[in-house]
Amino acid sequence: MIGSKYSPNEILQILNDFYNCQSVFDPEVESGEILNFETTISEWRRICDLVEPKKLADYYYDLFQLTTQRADLQAVLLQNKNELRILCNYLSEHAIKQSISPILIMGQRCMTASIFKTLTSNLETRGMQTKSIRPSSEFAPIFQKHGAMLLEEVNKLVPGSLSKFEYRDNWIVKTGIGLNLFSFLTFIIVPMVWHFHWILLVPLCIGITLTFIGNKFRPAKESIGGYVTVRDLILGMDVQAKKLSE
Numbered sequence: 001m002i003g004s005k006y007s008p009n010e011i012l013q014i015l016n017d018f019y020n021c022q023s024v025f026d027p028e029v030e031s032g033e034i035l036n037f038e039t040t041i042s043e044w045r046r047i048c049d050l051v052e053p054k055k056l057a058d059y060y061y062d063l064f065q066l067t068t069q070r071a072d073l074q075a076v077l078l079q080n081k082n083e084l085r086i087l088c089n090y091l092s093e094h095a096i097k098q099s100i101s102p103i104l105i106m107g108q109r110c111m112t113a114s115i116f117k118t119l120t121s122n123l124e125t126r127g128m129q130t131k132s133i134r135p136s137s138e139f140a141p142i143f144q145k146h147g148a149m150l151l152e153e154v155n156k157l158v159p160g161s162l163s164k165f166e167y168r169d170n171w172i173v174k175t176g177i178g179l180n181l182f183s184f185l186t187f188i189i190v191p192m193v194w195h196f197h198w199i200l201l202v203p204l205c206i207g208i209t210l211t212f213i214g215n216k217f218r219p220a221k222e223s224i225g226g227y228v229t230v231r232d233l234i235l236g237m238d239v240q241a242k243k244l245s246e
Helices: 008-025 041-048 053-063 070-078 084-094 111-125 139-157 171-193 198-214 230-245
Strands: 003-005 096-098 103-105 108-110 165-168 221-224
Touching (some): 008 041, 008 084, 041 053, 041 084, 053 070, 070 084, 103 111, 108 111, 111 139, 139 221, 171 198
Antiparallel strands (some): 003 096, 103 108
C-alpha cells in the first residue's frame, strides 16, 4: 500500500474519534472525556471500557496492518503507566497512511471521486457490499449496519472526518425503557412489604414490547458526523484532508 506515515496527532485524533462514537452508543463508556497525550494506558482503557492489553494490541496491530513484532505493541500496552503519547508515537512510526490522489474525470482532477472510490474499495476488501451505495445514499442507515467498519476505514483515511455523534431515542423507546426500570424497581421493593403477584410482570411486558416496536422507527435524533448523505461524508473527508495537509 503506497502512502505516508501518520503524525502522532493524527493517531491521537483516531483514538478520540473511536472514543466519541463509543461514548454515545456504548453505555459502559464514560462520557465527557477528551483523550490527550498525557492520558495513561490504564485511564484510556477504563474510560473506553476496552479489552485487556494483549487483545487490544492485536486489534490495533491488525487495524493498521503493522509489520513489526506483535509483541512490541503488546509491550507498550501492557505498561499501564505508559501515556498515550508512547502508543501514538509507536503507531506513527510504523503505520502507513494510505495516499489518495485525484482522478481525472472529463479532463478535470477530482479528489472527492477518488475519496469515494478508495473508501468503497477498502470496505469491499473487508467484505462489505458497496455496489448499492451511491453518493446520494442516506448515511445513517449504512452506519447502523456497518458502523465499526465505516468508523475505522473513514478515520484511517482521513483522521477527524467522523468524530461527532449524537443519538436520542424516540418517545416510544423512552417509554418502554421507563416501564422496564419501573418494573425492576417493583421486583425489588414490593416483595419487601407485600407478596409477589404476577400482575407486576405486566409493566415489564409492555415495556419490552414498546422498546421493540420503538426500535423499528427512527430515533428522535441521530447525527453521524453531521452527515446526511454519503456525498456529505465524502465532502467532509475532502475538507478535513485539506486541513491536515496545511
